[in-house]
Amino acid sequence: MAAGLSLLLLPLGLVINPELGLGPLVGLWLGGTLLGGWGPTFRVLLGGGVLCALLVAAVVFTPLTRTLAEGLIVNEAPQKADLIVVLGGGMHCGAGELEASSLARLEKGLELWRAGYAPRITLSDTVGEIFGDARCPSLGRVAAQRVQALYGDEGPEILFLPQMRTTRTEALAVAELVQARGWQRVLLVTTPAHSRRAAGAFRKLGLEVLSVNSSEPRFDRALAAPADRLQALTPLVREYLGLLVYRLRGWL
Template sequence: MPRLPERLLMAAGLSLLLLPLGLVINPELGLGPLVGLWLSGTLLGWLGLGFRILLWGSGLCAVLIAAVVFTPLTRVLAEGLIVNEAPQKADLIVVLGGGMHCGVGELEASSLARLEKGLELWRAGYAPRLTLSDTVGEIFGDARCPSLGRVAAARVRALYGEEGPEVVFLPQMRTTRTEALAVDGLVQERGWGRVLLVTTPTHSRRAVGAFRKLGVEVVSVVSSEPRFDMALLSPADRLQALTPLVREYLGLLTYRLRGWL
């Protein structure tokens, strides 16, 4: 065991490995939480047992990154999350919310991909209307963030004007679960049947499961994946995919524990 000063220096260095792990789990972590995570790891180095935990944890992180970069692990995990079905005639196209760039008030790439797919299905005549999620700013970490659905609707109007699809807003949306509940209420109220559910590939299994748990008749039609190449041939793409994969598997676990799947 190193002496205390050396141990603290080593703990400070090893704690830096916790920061990428924190960003993998939550990419929206700000500077304050990241510094807090680093300080917590460093202080853990004061304790002999804590230092061993930090050392082993850092080693496991390194092994995980190596497995992601150099093995087919990422591709196998991604394939387990995808539910992609052939589109059918439906009453409604549900475009699930993605992300927002709150500072400039623009749709993030995943939101654009989902909206593009929803409009593609509408143009092909699969359904006459689509839903957009009227989100609250807090879900993106900034109460001033504009509604994702309102920004998306403005984009639809700019593209198609009065000849565009009928847009139905789902109010006060925060999660996939709240979107599923809102759509379930909507189809029951209006007597609609089949729904085309549009989201990015790795989000599709959790999304379709949440809707079917409520009894909604959904067909899962995935959009493109704008954040990385779904073939996952390069180490860079496999690293880019790690964050959504971790979040989705944690999301599946959470939804199952809560009885939402």
């Protein structure tokens, strides 16, 4: 019984971190099985299983996921600005390629540049460790190569934010850059579900920011089908956890 109930911990772990490998998943199952062998923790495990089942039912059969998604989005009309900030997304470290979220953000940033909203963009010169592989190439450098391939010398001015690890470090670097150059308005480009935390982190530092969303490649924002709602659950849960952490640290 305990072993069966502990299996319910696996989808919960994957919701929080879908990149968990086989080892951590097996450890999670074994830990749940051992805890389930003791009466008090068995009841906790049983209650957790019921809550997981209720959560899945709420995601699949109610508007919960759409409500959660809408609560994360800050999307504003672009205006003339001094700088377009393209926030970092993810990397496929083995192939050295930008993940879909990074591509979506870069595409939107270039769209704003082509429309004449600002003459320059920032890219995040990341460190490999944040993607779990010290050999991972810099997201910003790979993105810059893509811009160069598309536009050559006719492309936007690119400014690198060095040694970027988090949205917080990106906000700090942009604040320092804006102050040093005497700039004012910034167009902040990120994916919709990330926009509330990102805009809040930048505004906390006194920056004049307009949050301009890219497309959302991680899930279908219409959330019409149960599969779409389940797919959206992981990024939404992680963003709400991120908001909590940022508030507790005073970054929002």
